[in-house]
Amino acid sequence: MTALLLQILTGLAAASSLFLVASGLTVIFGVTRIVNFAHGSLTMLGAYLAWNILTLLPRDPLWFVAGVVLAALVVGVIGLLLETALLRRLYRLPELLQLLATFGVVLMVQDIALWIWGAEERTLPRPAWLRASVNILGERFPLFDLILIGVAPLVLGGLFLLLYRTRWGRLIRAATQDRDMLAALGVNERWLFASVFALGSALAGLGGALMLPGGSANLGMDLALIVDAFVVVVVGGLGSITGAYLAAVLIALMQTFGIALFPKITLVLIFLVMGVVLAVRPHGLLGRALPQAHGSALEFPLVRPASGALHLLALAGLCVLLVAPFVLGPYLLSVLTEALVLMLFAASLHFMMGPGGMPSFGHAAWFGIGAYVAALSAASLLMSAAMLVAMLTAGVLALLVGALVVRLSGVYMAMLTLAFAQIVWAAASQLVEVTGGDNGILGVRAASWAQDAQVFYWVVLVLCLGATLLLRRVLFAPFGYALRAARDSTLRAEAIGIATYKVRAVGFAIAGAAAGLAGAVYAFQKGSVFPTYVSIPKSVDALLMVLLGGVQTITGPMIGALVYTGLYDVLLRSTDYWRLALGGIIVLLVLVFPRGIAGMAQRT
Numbered sequence: 001m002t003a004l005l006l007q008i009l010t011g012l013a014a015a016s017s018l019f020l021v022a023s024g025l026t027v028i029f030g031v032t033r034i035v036n037f038a039h040g041s042l043t044m045l046g047a048y049l050a051w052n053i054l055t056l057l058p059r060d061p062l063w064f065v066a067g068v069v070l071a072a073l074v075v076g077v078i079g080l081l082l083e084t085a086l087l088r089r090l091y092r093l094p095e096l097l098q099l100l101a102t103f104g105v106v107l108m109v110q111d112i113a114l115w116i117w118g119a120e121e122r123t124l125p126r127p128a129w130l131r132a133s134v135n136i137l138g139e140r141f142p143l144f145d146l147i148l149i150g151v152a153p154l155v156l157g158g159l160f161l162l163l164y165r166t167r168w169g170r171l172i173r174a175a176t177q178d179r180d181m182l183a184a185l186g187v188n189e190r191w192l193f194a195s196v197f198a199l200g201s202a203l204a205g206l207g208g209a210l211m212l213p214g215g216s217a218n219l220g221m222d223l224a225l226i227v228d229a230f231v232v233v234v235v236g237g238l239g240s241i242t243g244a245y246l247a248a249v250l251i252a253l254m255q256t257f258g259i260a261l262f263p264k265i266t267l268v269l270i271f272l273v274m275g276v277v278l279a280v281r282p283h284g285l286l287g288r289a290l291p292q293a294h295g296s297a298l299e300f301p302l303v304r305p306a307s308g309a310l311h312l313l314a315l316a317g318l319c320v321l322l323v324a325p326f327v328l329g330p331y332l333l334s335v336l337t338e339a340l341v342l343m344l345f346a347a348s349l350h351f352m353m354g355p356g357g358m359p360s361f362g363h364a365a366w367f368g369i370g371a372y373v374a375a376l377s378a379a380s381l382l383m384s385a386a387m388l389v390a391m392l393t394a395g396v397l398a399l400l401v402g403a404l405v406v407r408l409s410g411v412y413m414a415m416l417t418l419a420f421a422q423i424v425w426a427a428a429s430q431l432v433e434v435t436g437g438d439n440g441i442l443g444v445r446a447a448s449w450a451q452d453a454q455v456f457y458w459v460v461l462v463l464c465l466g467a468t469l470l471l472r473r474v475l476f477a478p479f480g481y482a483l484r485a486a487r488d489s490t491l492r493a494e495a496i497g498i499a500t501y502k503v504r505a506v507g508f509a510i511a512g513a514a515a516g517l518a519g520a521v522y523a524f525q526k527g528s529v530f531p532t533y534v535s536i537p538k539s540v541d542a543l544l545m546v547l548l549g550g551v552q553t554i555t556g557p558m559i560g561a562l563v564y565t566g567l568y569d570v571l572l573r574s575t576d577y578w579r580l581a582l583g584g585i586i587v588l589l590v591l592v593f594p595r596g597i598a599g600m601a602q603r604t
Contacts, residue, residue, distance in 0.1 A: 079201020237287020398512020
């Protein structure tokens with residue numbers, strides 16, 4: 001009984017930390033509808049700033065509270081500046097462009113933190129009161145964890161009073177329902193949104209500061225925290241503070257008991273919980289269907305055939321690709337070969353995201369499945385057969401997952417794809433006997449006739465460019481028009497006899513098969529496969545390439561893949577702070593060319 005109670009208390013302490021971060025994200029999304037990927041970066045800054053402040057202050061409890069509050073306030077000011085300088089320019093953009101811009105901020109903040117605090121972890125010296133414990137049924141339990149358990153309900157109560165007992169709170173709740181009507185009534189929505197973002201950022205900073213005594217401030221905590229926070233927000237219901245608290249408690253308790261009972265699935269338990277909840281309640285525990293955005297200045301237009309300018313650009317690009325093996329050295333030829341693989345990867349995501357209207361935060365799952373299946377098959381099959389098996393395996397699995405996923409839409413669907421990708425990543429990391437774990441699978445060799453760099457380049461060019469053009473052909477076939485009809489108006493499409501559910505599921509499977517082929521080719525090109533092929537950054541790479549190029553035509557992701565690979569390679573070789581430069585370029589492109597490179601060419 002005592003052990004059970006201590007496990008529950010440990011879970012509640014973890015839930016408090018998780019809720020503090022997720023509550024800020026919930027408040028921000030509920031009002032601004034910004035998919036703020038940089039929220040984890042604000043939490044990381046809260047931890048680092050708390051370390052700076054608390055190491056200078058006396059070690060007394062009151063000074064600790066003052067330091068934590070000061071760190072949270074500073075992060076709130078940083079969030080206010082971020083909203084004023086950048087994010088308010090994104091409110092009318094589609095959610096995926098918001099994600100792209102805020103991910104650019106994540107890259108920039110990582111290098112800024114590296115420059116200020118260095119690469120080493122920062123741990124807080126713990127005075128006697130932080131090391132103290134209390135006796136619970138004859139067992140010792142950390143005092144600070146008990147304090148942490150009490151913080152979350154206090155914050156929840158404070159947010160409830162703020163939202164339901166003040167005029168500012170009423171304005172916030174009104175903004176979640178109809179922003180345009182609020183503006184028509186004379187409310188300055190700019191300052192309202194700025195104050196909401198400052199509050200959410202302060203909560204993120206508070207969460208980061210309170211994580212410091214039990215852990216450390218480090219450069220890797222931003223992405224890990226934002227994923228967990230997104231899961232909590234989605235499970236609780238977008239915009240629901242109470243739902244976020246219930247979800248944080250549920251997930252933290254599941255993780256706490258999962259470590260003891262099911263250690264093999266600890267990495268994916270949080271995503272299994274999310275998958276089950278969304279399958280039963282598509283809008284989360286206490287969430288509701290999101291209101292439609294009003295007056296959006298930019299929506300993704302219909303995907304249509306490329307203009308004459310894009311045709312000329314594509315023809316010029318094809319000429320460059322044909323000449324490249326004869327003029328490039330081995331290194332640059334290898335970079336171009338990788339760019340061709342990523343071109344197919346980006347085109348496969350575009351197929352489901354643009355024409356299909358099915359956003360995905362976990363498209364790397366199919367890429368990684370293709371890579372692993374090809375690597376495991378290479379020992380007993382010919383290279384061509386291994387690639388075919390990899391493509392079919394990814395396609396079949398995508399069809400099975402798509403049958404569940406395509407019932408959802410928007411952020412809920414994107415998060416469910418992320419859940420599946422994380423499950424695949426955990427399997428790749430933990431099934432050491434099959435996948436090699438973090439050591440990966442090495443020695444994946446291409447066929448003897450294709451081991452020359454130039455020959456392999458021609459193989460990749462034919463496969464990846466051919467598969468990309470095939471996706472284009474499907475896009476402008478009757479199936480492609482049915483897919484777009486299902487995206488634009490499900491009810492009208494069904495009224496004229498289109499089985500929208502089946503069409504979307506098949507479209508999801510086609511995209512998965514194409515990504516699986518890209519992963520298989522990538523495995524033979526690199527000669528190895530690692531769990532990073534299924535990681536979140538790999539999925540984000542695909543999103544970056546699609547959105548940089550533009551979703552208006554199939555040419556967009558092709559251009560985006562080539563540009564992104566070139567930028568990445570140049571910046572990686574030219575500066576140690578390549579994330580700062582790349583993030584700045586991404587943000588600039590979103591602000592100046594929101595329709596992407598190909599989208600701007602299409603308009604001109």
